[in-house]
Amino acid sequence: MHEEHELHIRGLDIHWDKISPRSYLRDIPAIAEVDFLTFHAPVTFFVGENGSGKSTLLEAIAVAYGFNPEGGTRNYHFSTYDSHSELCDAISLTKGIYRPGWGYFLRAESFYNVATAEEEYAKLGGRPHHFHQQSHGESFLALAQDNFRANGVYLLDEPEAALSPHRQLSLLFEISECAKEESQFIIVTHSPILLGLPGAEIWSFDGGSIHPCAYEDTDSYRITKMFINNRQQVLKNLLED
Secondary structure, eight states, X not given: OOTTOOOSEXXXXXXXXXXXXXXXXXXXXXXXXXXXXXXXXXXXXXXXXXXSSHHHHHHHHHHHXXXXXXXXXXXXXXXXXXXXXXXXXXXXXXXOSSOOSEEEEEEGGGXXXXXXXXXXXXXXXXXXXXXXXXXXXXXXXXXXXXXXXXXXXXXXXXXXXXXXXXXXXXXXXXXXXXXTTTOEEEEEOOOTTGGGOTTOEEEEOGGGSOEEOOGGGSHXXXXXXXXXXXXXXXXXXXXXX
């Protein structure tokens, strides 16, 4: 998938001298060990246990790139709760030579706020979407499909949270097709379905460092496989004294 693909975000540097010595960021092992990262594929997944720093780093990349912290395009300017870390001010991005034509930051936890903003902006002359008239999963996928375009940058934070397995497959297809058209994705996910995308780069945040990880070595894959293949024994061990 990634042969001869010019990435829009080629990498990042973290300037730790711009981060307070007392910052909680220094207590997140995977992030505290990083001075720079280089991306190699049009689709990169961040995986790891809750609290390992995946969403913190993705949010910092998004804000450093010019996106609104709660999501949307680079033209969105609204805030319901200012919670992003100082990491965004300490990150510098290495960008590709070609300017992307579009981009979107989509995160599950603030999707309602973005959907509301989409409807408000539509009143100013855009095309109405009526996301709130759809189910959460339907509107989430519709917003993604409406914004995925060729030559774009897309940052997604746990997009599977609102989606059924079938809809996750639909999203995987949309990502794959868009990535073939010079777009780049950086995605935080726990979904063994999304992680199965051929040619994607997977970075694990577990074990106190950010490191490459094979699909079959992700917890999402291993635990799901173990449960499906040994459901009765797993449940017996988990639920019985």
